[in-house]
Structures are given as C-alpha cells and as structure tokens.
Amino acid sequence: MSTAPAPLPNARRGLSDHLKRLESESIEIMREVAAAFDNPVMLYSIGKDSGVMLHLAAKAFYPSKPPFPLLHVDTTWKFADMIRHRDTVAERYGVNLIVHVNEEGLAKGINPISSGSSLHTQVMKTEGLKQALDKYGFDAAFGGARRDEEKSRAKERIFSFRSAGHVWDPRNQRPELWRLYNTRVNKGETIRVFPLSNWTELDIWEYTRAEGIPVVPLYFAAPRPVVSRDGLLIMRDDDRMSLLPGETEETRWVRFRSLGCYPLSAAVESRADTLDDIIDEMRASRSSEREGRLIDTDESASMEKKKREGYF
Amino acid sequence: MDGAQAQLIARAQADIEARTGAQRGLLRFITCGSVDDGKSTLIGRLLYDSKLILDDHLAALERDSRRHGTTGEDLDLALLVDGLEAERQQGITIDVAYRFFTTNRRSFIVADTPGHEQYTRNMATGASNADLAVILIDARKGLLTQTKRHSYICSLLGVRHVVLAVNKIDLVGYDQAVFDQIISDYTAFAKDLGFASVTPIPLSARHGDNVTWRSEHTPWYEGPTLVGHLETIDVVSDAAAKPFRFPVQWVNRPNLDFRGVSGTVVSGTIRPGDRVTVAESGRETTVSRIVTYDGDLAEAVAGDAVTLTLADEVDIARGDLLAPPTARPVVADQFAAHVIWMGDEPLLPGRPYLMRIGTRYVPVKVTALKHRIDVDTLEHLAGRTLALNEIGVCNLSSSSAVAFDPYAENRETGAFILIDRYTNATVGAGMIDFGLHRAANIHRQALLVSRVERERLNGHMPAVLWFTGLTGSGKSTIANLVERALHDRGVRTFLLDGDNVRHGLNRDLGFSDAERVENIRRVGEVAKLFVEAGTIVLCSFISPFRAERRMVRELFEGGEFVEVFVDTPIEDCIKRDPKGLYAKALDGQIANFTGVSSPYEAPEHAEIVLETKSLSPEAAAARIVAELEASGRI
Structure with missing residues (x-):
C-alpha cells in the first residue's frame, strides 16, 4: 500500500452538518468493507454519484490509497467525454482502474439501437458486471445507488446480500440495525454495498460543489447537436447511430442529468452551465433524474426486475 | 424596523440558507x-x-x-x-x-x-x-x-x-x-x-x-x-457529552512511517494529547494526531470519521474499543440483555451464535432465558426459546471478554446483533442491560500435573472421536469395535454413549430442540475433561445439528476433535430398526424423532465418512484406527 496523492486543490471548505453526517457515514461504510472483505471492488460508472463515491474513498483511507481497484463495465456506447473523464480521474486519485467489456455480447452485435434498450442493458451491463465479478473473484462491490432514486431502491440495504450466482432476493435481506452491519458471507456469496444510500440528488450536487469534485462536462449546459426521437433529445456522439428518415440534427443548449449509453441518455434543454445553476435548476425541477433513462420506462416495476437479474 | 421589513429579511435569510444548505x-x-x-x-x-x-x-x-x-x-x-x-x-x-x-x-x-x-x-x-x-x-x-x-x-x-x-x-x-x-x-x-x-x-x-x-x-x-x-423539535443528540468511545475499524498503514487507527467517534470528544486506553486489554497511550484528508483536526466529536495516531506502539487491532482511562466501559464475558428475535428458527439457549458488537465479532451463547415479554401487556412470561418477533431478557456468555456500556447509557456501545453461524443471517438484536460479574470471582485453579506429563505417562495423545448419524446407522456398534481394538493395544479409552448418558447425567432432559442442544453441550464438557485426563474418548450421539457439533469442536485444540459421520441412508436404518424405534416413530408414538419428525443435518466437513452400505462395521473400525495411527495420535 502506498500513500495517496494530495487532496484536491479547489475544494471549498465548510460542509453543512447534514453533509458532514452523510460523509462520515459513507466513510464508515467503506472502511467496514475494506476491513471485513478479502477482495472488494468499487463499481465506477463515471457519473456524478461515482465521482462523489470515489472522492469519499480517497478520504476514507487517507493517507493510504483506497485498498481496492475501480471497475468500469464498458458497454462501448458511453459518451467519448465520459471515457476521457474516467481515465483522467483514475489517474488523479491514483487508483487502479479495471475496464471490462462483455466480449460475447459484443461479438453477437448487441447494441442499444437495434437490440433495444432492455436487451442491451441486460447483456452489456448486467451480464458484463457478473462476468467481471466472477473473473476477478470480488467478494464485495461498492455501487453508487441512492435510495431516493427509485421506489425499489428505497428498501435496499446498505449491505445488500447476494447468494451464489449474484441473486438478489428482496424477501431474504438481512435486517440492518444501528451501524452494526453484518459483513459475514459464505463462500460464493457476495455483498453489494451502497455507501451513498442516504444521499439525495441535491446532496450529491451540493457536496460536489463544496468539495470541488471533477464531473463530466456533459452535466453542464452547452450548445450540442441533438436529434429529437420519440420526444426525447438524443445526442449523436458518433456515427454508429444513424439518422432515421425525416430526422435532422440541430444545435440546442442542453445538458444531461444522468449519464449512460449515449443513445439511451436523453438531454434536457438548459442554460445551467455552472454548479450553482445546476443546483438552482434542480430545486425548481419537476422531473426526476431517471426520467432521461430509457431503460426505466417500460413499466414502473422494471428496476426491481433488473435488480433480481443482478443489475446494480 | 417594521414587521414587513423583518419578514422580508427573514425570508431572504431563509432563502440564502436554503440555497447554501x-x-x-x-x-x-x-x-x-x-x-x-x-x-x-x-x-x-x-x-x-x-x-x-x-x-x-x-x-x-x-x-x-x-x-x-x-x-x-x-x-x-x-x-x-x-x-x-x-x-x-x-x-x-x-x-x-x-x-x-x-x-x-x-x-x-x-x-x-x-x-x-x-x-x-x-x-x-x-x-x-x-x-x-x-x-x-x-x-x-x-x-x-x-x-x-x-x-x-x-x-x-x-x-x-x-x-x-x-x-x-x-x-x-x-x-x-x-x-x-x-x-x-x-x-x-x-x-x-x-x-x-x-x-x-x-x-x-x-x-x-x-x-x-x-x-x-x-x-x-x-x-x-x-x-x-x-x-x-430539538433532538440534539447528547452523544458528544458522553464519555469518548472509538471502536477501531481499520488499521491504517500506508508505509513504515505511518500507523494510525481509523474509525468513527461514536460518543464524546477527543483531542491530541488526550490519554486513551484499549478497553479490552487495559493498555494506555496518548493520541498524537487526528488525521483526515482535509488536514489534521484539533478536535473530533461524536459522528466524525477520523484516523488517530498514537504516541506508543501499543497492540491495537480492529474490534478494540478506545476510551478514556478515567471513564472506561464495562469489560465482561457475561451480561444480561434484552433480545429481539428475528430468525425464522427460534433462539436456543446453549447454541453458539456470533455476536457483532461495535466492530468486533465474538462467539456467544445464551446461558439463560430469564423471561419473555408480552409486548401488549409488558408482563413477564416463562419460556425456553424465543420465536420470530419475540422479545426476551437473557443472560449471555461470550467466548472472550467484550467492552460495552449499558444500552440505556450509550446506544452506540450497548447494542449488538446475533448472527447464525451457518447461514450468516442476522437472527437477533440485543441491548445490553448490565454486566454479570459472577465469573469474575471464579478464577481457574492452576494444576500441578500438566497435560504433556499425562500424555507421556499414557504413551499416546488424547482425542475425541465424535460419531454422528441417524438412529440405527451403526454408530454404537462401530464405536464399540474401535474401543475394543484401542484397548487391546494399551490405549486409554472411554466410550460415552447417547442412550447411557440420558440415564444419568442428562436424565432431566427431553427431546425438544433446546434440550437436544443442552444434551450435547454437557457431553462436550464431559469429553473435554476426559481429553484433559489424556484419554481417547469415543462419543456416540445422533447430534443432529451442525451448530452443536461445531460448538463441541470449538472446545478442543486443532486435531483433537475427529468427526466421524456414520453415513447410512434412512431407508436402511428403518429396515434395521434394532430397537424398534422407527416403527413407533412412523406410527406417531414418538415425537421429535430424528429422521422422521425432526431434522438431521449431515456434516459437511467430517474428518472421516463411513458409508456403511459398502463397509462392514469391522472394516469401518479398522479404518478409524488406521487414521489415528496416521495422524500420530497413537
């Protein structure tokens, strides 16, 4: 283990009591995993929540580096900006980054456009994740999910137990009392850990601002070429996505509230190009951040189904 | 300033607070x-x-x-x-x-x-x-x-x-x-x-x-x-005003020049220069620095996740509790607690569970269920077990001393959870009422003759051969043949048989799950006395539950406990039925009969497995003797 790099220079000090409490709780959860598991890993999705999670990991183990690698399950359809951000950030925090692609899925030509969002997510994200967890034998995996995101997440444990084969059974979850997390697993069983469980989207942005955490520029509004498809604004990040008859690209001021595969992530029209503006816009907003996620809209219980299958 | 102005200022302030949080x-x-x-x-x-x-x-x-x-x-x-x-x-x-x-x-x-x-x-x-x-x-x-x-x-x-x-x-x-x-x-x-x-x-x-x-x-x-x-509503926690408590989570050692202990201050306040003691061992030292990513702190209070460096090289590990020397927690291996049962299987007094308290895991047993509580009337009820969602007052005994405060004084250091040792499910939640100091006044008497001396006199090492299997599987037959063979070669032996023990030592016990656990606990303790005397003790007990066999195993040093699984299919046992018991059980005349109306949990890692379908009792006995020779016990 070697020493961590120096703290970020552009942090603004002065956290509210509320954010301080959330920060301490997350740090405690991360240390618990590092102490109790043999081979933990941190899932890194490049988004704002992952950014906060990685920053908290740097704090939790300082002056040591986080004693686990980052894992990015790459569907090969992320925005190019995200991949650039991923590589600079991993270097910035001095952590080891593992990138995994489901090569079988790739070989079968699975993609978000012609395969559909649900199959693409199942194969390239959920299956890809399970492949990577099995390949490296990780027994605990951090995820950046928050309970305020979605209904079935509201009941998720902080330490979420998965039986062999990564199966999540909502009826067989361990009660979590006090701060006494049950970290015991048998061979083949794993734990998914959600250190940001009690954070809200507003907390994430306020903390990002207070700590000067770097985020992907796509969160900030800028003039970008977008095409309107099924009522959603999609940005063609490369020419793998072709225009349908009658579609034209036009440049609009947009930003993204949630980042994933570019054909599945809708932009929102916005002029918010600073963190202050984003926070103000969010307070006034009348829609949830997952609205722009095409994978959630099938039916309102779809997240629970995906989770049973092993999605984060 | 008039009312409208004041209102305007108040609103502006609220707005600023809302914006900045x-x-x-x-x-x-x-x-x-x-x-x-x-x-x-x-x-x-x-x-x-x-x-x-x-x-x-x-x-x-x-x-x-x-x-x-x-x-x-x-x-x-x-x-x-x-x-x-x-x-x-x-x-x-x-x-x-x-x-x-x-x-x-x-x-x-x-x-x-x-x-x-x-x-x-x-x-x-x-x-x-x-x-x-x-x-x-x-x-x-x-x-x-x-x-x-x-x-x-x-x-x-x-x-x-x-x-x-x-x-x-x-x-x-x-x-x-x-x-x-x-x-x-x-x-x-x-x-x-x-x-x-x-x-x-x-x-x-x-x-x-x-x-x-x-x-x-x-x-x-x-x-x-x-x-x-x-x-x-003012719910400001008084945690900061309580004595300092710091359960060590993780030893932070990036290189040879830095050694710190990471954790969260769960109550009280700490500053550099303060004396602290490791509650379990009583060792003392001084806090040198409070290290965080954002720089060293002059003070950390309840709720802060920090890393402490200490002035002396004291032995500290995850699970230890740091406290001021002047306001220490209780350290005891026996205590009374309220327990809320959350497991599908009932709590069984005597069965070992894993307790998590603070950052520490330690094996515990409920030694006595004093009473259950009727949560509707708050009346005390008698009971031998706690079922799902029942609440009881228990005495517990841990395998080593743990540091705690009564829950009423400190929620953070007086709470624990109980974990099933096989499924790892969280099966109970507890709140410690007070420590029991009875054991503190009973000290072990040192003996003048050592175990090694007894082994030298006997010419062999002691062991427990624990035969487990269904009624009629052939446990006692094989155990008797092994004992005869060992005795003939001059090995000191004794055979504890389930049926015989129930006529004397355990004649007060029936066949409920709780009583089966106690039956095995007593036999385990008796076997331990024989092992201390240098004897090879053969125990022939159905012992249907993994948890109890494990409890007995943990009484012994590595290699001393040899689990022998006499693996006979239930159909064969029913066919043999040497004492006519299966016939009665199948007829409903015997309640809680293992294999018929009560479960048998087969061993997963027995040292010796005897498949009696393809092995005669004599060959089985010879194999056990050969294993004892191979391991150097005889």
Missing part, C-alpha cells in the same frame, strides 16, 4: 402504527406537499392508482412509497423503506416501517437509527394492540421523542372529544415508557389537514402541524 440539519424518524392506519399515505403526503413528487413519478402514480389504488378517483398517495411489486398487489408494506425530503430548515430521512404483526423485526430495524417516532392511530379505532407494541419497541430501542399522529380525524367529523380521549388513553399507557416528549396531532394524511398546513377544520387544536413540529 449551510445550517440544514438532519432528522431521522420512523413512522409506525397498525395496518390501515395510513402510514404510507402520510409519507406520500409529506413528499407530495414538499413538492418532491416529480412529474414523471406523478404520471406513474396516476397509472398505478387506476390499476391498484384503493381511493377511487383520487391519487392513492400510498402507492408512492410501497416499493416492491408483491406489496403493491397485497396492499401492505412488508419491508422498511427509506424516504427523503428536505425543507428549508431540515433534511429528513423517514423509515416507513410495517405495521403487520409478523414484521416487528422491521420496526425494530427502523427504530434503531431514529431520533423520533411518528406513531399513527386511526381516530375511529383508538389505541390498538399494535400501537402499544410499537410504542414499547420504540422505547426499548431508545427512541426518545414521539408524535402521536391521530389520523383520519376527518372520518370522525373532526371531533375534539375523540382526540382528547385518545390522548388520555395513550398517556396512561405510555407513562412508564420513558419518552422525553409525546406530541399529539390531529390530522388527515389523505386530505392534508395539519400535515404541512394548519387545518381550518380543527380550530380547537392549537399545537403545531406535523411538519412544523418535525422541523423544530
């Missing part, structure tokens, strides 16, 4: 009450009123209301918070859900805890981290058994503030007399529960009366609205 604190509360009291509707209402129901969620809600709703054409606010599919179909909440909302003054985390009787464990889970409880009462029904149960659990878990939310007040015509009657009933019931505050509020979750806005229908009510109360 600078002064916003956090309140964690639970909602509980009985089925149909409207808990989920109330939380849906809080989210709706605080404008946290966003347009896309609202669209989903309208769809769902038509499909599953119970409110006709109105939005069914409960559907906002009933998360899982199964629950939506059954119309009940079956798990703890956490909800979040923020006003300009506070952020809130709400645990929505189920009211259905069989889910008491979820209520305790929600209460364990709550500062306040909102207990719902249906104005039409008044106090129910469930209301009392939930109030008692809140009190037991140390929740100090209660809001008595008298819901559906619209359905009793906003009648003050109904409200007053409920207050007086509740006050009488709750007087011994030790709440610091009880605030009754008449409201309607469905229509919003007195939730966020004052209702025009209850002019007789002068107290706060629910949100107004939640925003302003």
Whole structure:
C-alpha cells in the first residue's frame, strides 16, 4: 500500500452538518468493507454519484490509497467525454482502474439501437458486471445507488446480500440495525454495498460543489447537436447511430442529468452551465433524474426486475 | 424596523440558507402504527406537499392508482412509497423503506416501517437509527394492540421523542372529544415508557389537514402541524457529552512511517494529547494526531470519521474499543440483555451464535432465558426459546471478554446483533442491560500435573472421536469395535454413549430442540475433561445439528476433535430398526424423532465418512484406527 496523492486543490471548505453526517457515514461504510472483505471492488460508472463515491474513498483511507481497484463495465456506447473523464480521474486519485467489456455480447452485435434498450442493458451491463465479478473473484462491490432514486431502491440495504450466482432476493435481506452491519458471507456469496444510500440528488450536487469534485462536462449546459426521437433529445456522439428518415440534427443548449449509453441518455434543454445553476435548476425541477433513462420506462416495476437479474 | 421589513429579511435569510444548505440539519424518524392506519399515505403526503413528487413519478402514480389504488378517483398517495411489486398487489408494506425530503430548515430521512404483526423485526430495524417516532392511530379505532407494541419497541430501542399522529380525524367529523380521549388513553399507557416528549396531532394524511398546513377544520387544536413540529423539535443528540468511545475499524498503514487507527467517534470528544486506553486489554497511550484528508483536526466529536495516531506502539487491532482511562466501559464475558428475535428458527439457549458488537465479532451463547415479554401487556412470561418477533431478557456468555456500556447509557456501545453461524443471517438484536460479574470471582485453579506429563505417562495423545448419524446407522456398534481394538493395544479409552448418558447425567432432559442442544453441550464438557485426563474418548450421539457439533469442536485444540459421520441412508436404518424405534416413530408414538419428525443435518466437513452400505462395521473400525495411527495420535 502506498500513500495517496494530495487532496484536491479547489475544494471549498465548510460542509453543512447534514453533509458532514452523510460523509462520515459513507466513510464508515467503506472502511467496514475494506476491513471485513478479502477482495472488494468499487463499481465506477463515471457519473456524478461515482465521482462523489470515489472522492469519499480517497478520504476514507487517507493517507493510504483506497485498498481496492475501480471497475468500469464498458458497454462501448458511453459518451467519448465520459471515457476521457474516467481515465483522467483514475489517474488523479491514483487508483487502479479495471475496464471490462462483455466480449460475447459484443461479438453477437448487441447494441442499444437495434437490440433495444432492455436487451442491451441486460447483456452489456448486467451480464458484463457478473462476468467481471466472477473473473476477478470480488467478494464485495461498492455501487453508487441512492435510495431516493427509485421506489425499489428505497428498501435496499446498505449491505445488500447476494447468494451464489449474484441473486438478489428482496424477501431474504438481512435486517440492518444501528451501524452494526453484518459483513459475514459464505463462500460464493457476495455483498453489494451502497455507501451513498442516504444521499439525495441535491446532496450529491451540493457536496460536489463544496468539495470541488471533477464531473463530466456533459452535466453542464452547452450548445450540442441533438436529434429529437420519440420526444426525447438524443445526442449523436458518433456515427454508429444513424439518422432515421425525416430526422435532422440541430444545435440546442442542453445538458444531461444522468449519464449512460449515449443513445439511451436523453438531454434536457438548459442554460445551467455552472454548479450553482445546476443546483438552482434542480430545486425548481419537476422531473426526476431517471426520467432521461430509457431503460426505466417500460413499466414502473422494471428496476426491481433488473435488480433480481443482478443489475446494480 | 417594521414587521414587513423583518419578514422580508427573514425570508431572504431563509432563502440564502436554503440555497447554501449551510445550517440544514438532519432528522431521522420512523413512522409506525397498525395496518390501515395510513402510514404510507402520510409519507406520500409529506413528499407530495414538499413538492418532491416529480412529474414523471406523478404520471406513474396516476397509472398505478387506476390499476391498484384503493381511493377511487383520487391519487392513492400510498402507492408512492410501497416499493416492491408483491406489496403493491397485497396492499401492505412488508419491508422498511427509506424516504427523503428536505425543507428549508431540515433534511429528513423517514423509515416507513410495517405495521403487520409478523414484521416487528422491521420496526425494530427502523427504530434503531431514529431520533423520533411518528406513531399513527386511526381516530375511529383508538389505541390498538399494535400501537402499544410499537410504542414499547420504540422505547426499548431508545427512541426518545414521539408524535402521536391521530389520523383520519376527518372520518370522525373532526371531533375534539375523540382526540382528547385518545390522548388520555395513550398517556396512561405510555407513562412508564420513558419518552422525553409525546406530541399529539390531529390530522388527515389523505386530505392534508395539519400535515404541512394548519387545518381550518380543527380550530380547537392549537399545537403545531406535523411538519412544523418535525422541523423544530430539538433532538440534539447528547452523544458528544458522553464519555469518548472509538471502536477501531481499520488499521491504517500506508508505509513504515505511518500507523494510525481509523474509525468513527461514536460518543464524546477527543483531542491530541488526550490519554486513551484499549478497553479490552487495559493498555494506555496518548493520541498524537487526528488525521483526515482535509488536514489534521484539533478536535473530533461524536459522528466524525477520523484516523488517530498514537504516541506508543501499543497492540491495537480492529474490534478494540478506545476510551478514556478515567471513564472506561464495562469489560465482561457475561451480561444480561434484552433480545429481539428475528430468525425464522427460534433462539436456543446453549447454541453458539456470533455476536457483532461495535466492530468486533465474538462467539456467544445464551446461558439463560430469564423471561419473555408480552409486548401488549409488558408482563413477564416463562419460556425456553424465543420465536420470530419475540422479545426476551437473557443472560449471555461470550467466548472472550467484550467492552460495552449499558444500552440505556450509550446506544452506540450497548447494542449488538446475533448472527447464525451457518447461514450468516442476522437472527437477533440485543441491548445490553448490565454486566454479570459472577465469573469474575471464579478464577481457574492452576494444576500441578500438566497435560504433556499425562500424555507421556499414557504413551499416546488424547482425542475425541465424535460419531454422528441417524438412529440405527451403526454408530454404537462401530464405536464399540474401535474401543475394543484401542484397548487391546494399551490405549486409554472411554466410550460415552447417547442412550447411557440420558440415564444419568442428562436424565432431566427431553427431546425438544433446546434440550437436544443442552444434551450435547454437557457431553462436550464431559469429553473435554476426559481429553484433559489424556484419554481417547469415543462419543456416540445422533447430534443432529451442525451448530452443536461445531460448538463441541470449538472446545478442543486443532486435531483433537475427529468427526466421524456414520453415513447410512434412512431407508436402511428403518429396515434395521434394532430397537424398534422407527416403527413407533412412523406410527406417531414418538415425537421429535430424528429422521422422521425432526431434522438431521449431515456434516459437511467430517474428518472421516463411513458409508456403511459398502463397509462392514469391522472394516469401518479398522479404518478409524488406521487414521489415528496416521495422524500420530497413537
């Protein structure tokens, strides 16, 4: 283990009591995993929540580096900006980054456009994740999910137990009392850990601002070429996505509230190009951040189904 | 400054605070009450009123209301918070859900805890981290058994503030007399529960009366609205004023020049220069630095996650508890506690469980179940086990001494959970009442003849051969042949047989699960005395449960305990039936008969497995003797 790099220079000090409490709780959860598991890993999705999670990991183990690698399950359809951000950030925090692609899925030509969002997510994200967890034998995996995101997440444990084969059974979850997390697993069983469980989207942005955490520029509004498809604004990040008859690209001021595969992530029209503006816009907003996620809209219980299958 | 100006300034200040979140604190509360009291509707209402129901969620809600709703054409606010599919179909909440909302003054985390009787464990889970409880009462029904149960659990878990939310007040015509009657009933019931505050509020979750806005229908009510109360109630934890407690989570050692201990200050305050003691070992040192990513601190208080460096090279590991030398916690290996049972299988006194307390895991047994508690009447009931959702007062004994404070003094260091040693499920939650000091006054007498000397005199090493298997599997037959063979070669042996022991030492025990556990515990202790005397002791016991065989195994040094699984299929045992017992059991004449009406858990890692289908008793015995030779025991 070697020493961590120096703290970020552009942090603004002065956290509210509320954010301080959330920060301490997350740090405690991360240390618990590092102490109790043999081979933990941190899932890194490049988004704002992952950014906060990685920053908290740097704090939790300082002056040591986080004693686990980052894992990015790459569907090969992320925005190019995200991949650039991923590589600079991993270097910035001095952590080891593992990138995994489901090569079988790739070989079968699975993609978000012609395969559909649900199959693409199942194969390239959920299956890809399970492949990577099995390949490296990780027994605990951090995820950046928050309970305020979605209904079935509201009941998720902080330490979420998965039986062999990564199966999540909502009826067989361990009660979590006090701060006494049950970290015991048998061979083949794993734990998914959600250190940001009690954070809200507003907390994430306020903390990002207070700590000067770097985020992907796509969160900030800028003039970008977008095409309107099924009522959603999609940005063609490369020419793998072709225009349908009658579609034209036009440049609009947009930003993204949630980042994933570019054909599945809708932009929102916005002029918010600073963190202050984003926070103000969010307070006034009348829609949830997952609205722009095409994978959630099938039916309102779809997240629970995906989770049973092993999605984060 | 006139009133309008003052108002303007106050609004501007509130706006600035809201924008920066600078002064916003956090309140964690639970909602509980009985089925149909409207808990989920109330939380849906809080989210709706605080404008946290966003347009896309609202669209989903309208769809769902038509499909599953119970409110006709109105939005069914409960559907906002009933998360899982199964629950939506059954119309009940079956798990703890956490909800979040923020006003300009506070952020809130709400645990929505189920009211259905069989889910008491979820209520305790929600209460364990709550500062306040909102207990719902249906104005039409008044106090129910469930209301009392939930109030008692809140009190037991140390929740100090209660809001008595008298819901559906619209359905009793906003009648003050109904409200007053409920207050007086509740006050009488709750007087011994030790709440610091009880605030009754008449409201309607469905229509919003007195939730966020004052209702025009209850002019007789002068107290706060629910949100107004939640925003302003002072629940400031007194954790910072208590003695310093720091459970060590992780030893932080990036290189040879730095060694720190990372953890969260769970109570009190610490500064560089303060003396601390490792509670379990009594070793003392001084705190040198409080290290964080954001620089060293001059002080850390309850709730802060930090890394401490210490002046001396003392032996400290994860699981240790740091405390001031002048205000130490109790250190004991026996203690009394309230236990809430959460496992599907009942708590069995004598069975080993794993206890997590602070950052430490330690094996424990319940040595005595003093009484169960009827949570409806608070009466003490006799009992030998605790079933799911039952609460009892127990004496526990841990395999080594642990540091703790009574739960009433410190919630952080007096709480523990119990874990099943095979499934690793969390099966119990406990709150320590006090340490038992009996063992402290009984010291071991040192013996003048050592074990090694006994082994030299005997010419062989001691061992336990533990034969486990079904009745009629051939355990006793094989054990007898082994003993004969060993005796003939001059080895000191003794055979403990299940049936024989039950005529003497264990004649007071029957065949319930709890009594089977105690039977094996006693036999284990007797076997240990024989091993200390240098003997090879053969134990022939059905011993159907893995947990008890493991308990016995853990009494011995590595290599001393040899588990012999006599693996005979049940069909063969029934065919042999040497004592005619299977015939009786199958006829229903014997209750709790292993293999017929009581389970047998086959060993997973037995040292020796004898498949008697393909092995004669003589060959089986010869194999055991050969294994003892091979391991150098004889």
